Amino acid sequence: MAAPPTNLTALRQLLSERFPQAVRAPASALLTGIPCVDETVGGLPRHAVTELVCSTPSCGGQLFVAQLLAATRAHRLRVALVDGTDSFDPGSCLADDLVHVIWVRCDHTDPALQVTDLLARDANLGLVVLDLRHAPEAELRRIPNRQWYLLQRAVEATDLALVIVTPRALVSSAQLRLELTRAQGIATLEEGRLTLVSSMAPTLQRQRLSTPSLGSAVA
């Protein structure tokens, strides 16, 4: 008899070998238009939670969200943006990149989570973004882990990708976790948006599901 697994990764490996039929098929992905993300992890996994950690100021979190809006606009997908601290600036986007967006302006984290839970179950949406980047630390600490798993369960039944923007690694159920760590300087205000998007380089912190375009070849 084989020795018992010593850590979580080994346990997952063991389970996938014993019960291959129970292992979920690779998720389809939503292409972001951000070369680094699409080439490295194959886009954002659908029916899964992606966490985008913005750990430094001006690291490009909002640029990432704006690029998601532009990419989904090209595919005419409906997007819900749950703004946990009412900080989204539509004026920073093209008017045409907003016609498919449903902007939910929240003042606190609790209603934002409830709204996300509702939207994550809607079959009409292709992407839901929950922005908690500026949420007070006290409110973030109060979110139970169970909440993240409920969101994961909610999106599993749909065909949408759920992106949660946080100031630190927080979402325990995230299938994909990217982190933006490099603060941008004032000189970037003169650069074209496309150039900035091309130079974005989030670091991969976690990837639990392989995506069809790249499999497990992850940096």
Place this chain on the structure above:
Amino acid sequence: MFAVLHLADFALQAVLRTEPAIGLRPAALFSGHVRKSLVISINSAARASGVELGMTAPQAVARCPPLVIRAPLPAAEKEARAALLAVGFTLSPLIEDTAPGVCTIDLKGADAEKLVAFAQAAVDELTRVGLTSTAGIASTPLLALYAARTAFRRPTDGDLTRDRPAAASAHAITKKSTSKNTLASPLKPAAVVHVTDPASFLSPLPLSAADPSMELSGVLASWGVRTLGDLTALPRDEIVRRFGAEGLALWQRAAGGSNRPLHPVVPPQTFSAEMEFEQEIETLEPLLFILRRFLERLALELQTAHSVAAELEFTLKLEDDTTHSLRLRLPEPTLDLEILFRALHTHLESLRTEKSIAAVQLRLTPTRPLVRQQGLFETGLLDPHGFAETMARVMALVGPDHVGTPELEDTHRPDAVKLVAPHAVIPPPANAPVHPLLGLPLRRFRPPLAARLEFTEGRATYLWTEQVHGDISVQQGPWPKSGHWWQNDRAWARLEWDIELAGGGVYRLLRVGEVYFLEGEYD
């Protein structure tokens, strides 16, 4: 051929279908506002407890202490009558509102082999809307009524007993059915009786089925005439010679009546329902129950009018005579009862009223069914009703003015944006802009953070706000901006700087008058 849908104990059924809490409890209907109120109708549970027709309230309660006592409710009867007619219209456009609880339907042209199935479907439909019914099919309206009264009703919750005809006569019909007259099911008592042989059907029926007067009934009983067959066996002319016109009418009724033309009911042109409550409603459940009853009937009426509902409008009249109205435009016209009910339910869940509810009115706006096929590349809503429900729930959580698609206003005023309803179909993307966007998007602080600055040699060197502080390493600006200077109440002017802090972070700083604010973070 005619069919009759019959609701026995119509007034009691009408009242009980508005009160789900009664269920199987014994219930009795007492005559209205008179000095000595008597039992005029009872359900099977009350009958089993020993309550009988004609008892006074103390007598009835003495026999059955938990007896639920109700008075006739005209609004409930009106609603039940409308439901009965709505079901009648599903069988034929030519129907007659013959009497309370009796709807006669002209089935001319219907497939003779499917008549029983049609009638059974109507009985099932009435069961769904909370009414226990029977149906009769025969060559004359009166014969069909006899058949409907004779049929066994299905045992359902709140099943009612009838004062006529007796179980013995119904049993006789069941026996007959094996030979000629047919029931919906040969193995069990059916709610539908199809009379194919009038003579054999009528013969065993008691004389009371033809509603003779008391005097005539007494005389005929003394002659030994107890059934319709006994009466029609007597020569008609002799009956007329002894009893005159009244005798002739009774003889003709005993023979099954004639094939008379119906008094047609005009199909409803408006689709509304209303009810005043005897006891004001304070919770959601009974209100939803009534609204569901309304919707069941209105959906049937719309179905027969080949229309669907485009809009729901409901009005609540409160105890203090104030009203609360709501108009719900459906994302896609529909006739689906569950969708209509869910739309109402979702909005009512978040509704709070100061006073209890005294009356409710519901109106559906009809429209033609949507027949347009969506284009191959159109990206409309996959589930419009689900989307509308989700939006309603989100609005209930954060407020209706906090949800929508952002639309930039045609002005240079900062943060000028409005929220509009989400588009039903997402249009194709526009061409690439002539002037592409530059720089990082702004992440706004709403409201802007009050800022304090330290200056060295006229330049800001340190920033302090509630959330952000640090040495300012780089700054660009100022850029003066203003607008609407021609309107005193809307004029705005400010100076803007872009600053970078030594510890990281690019921000927009602004000065309005002599006060500094941090408007947002470039992110």
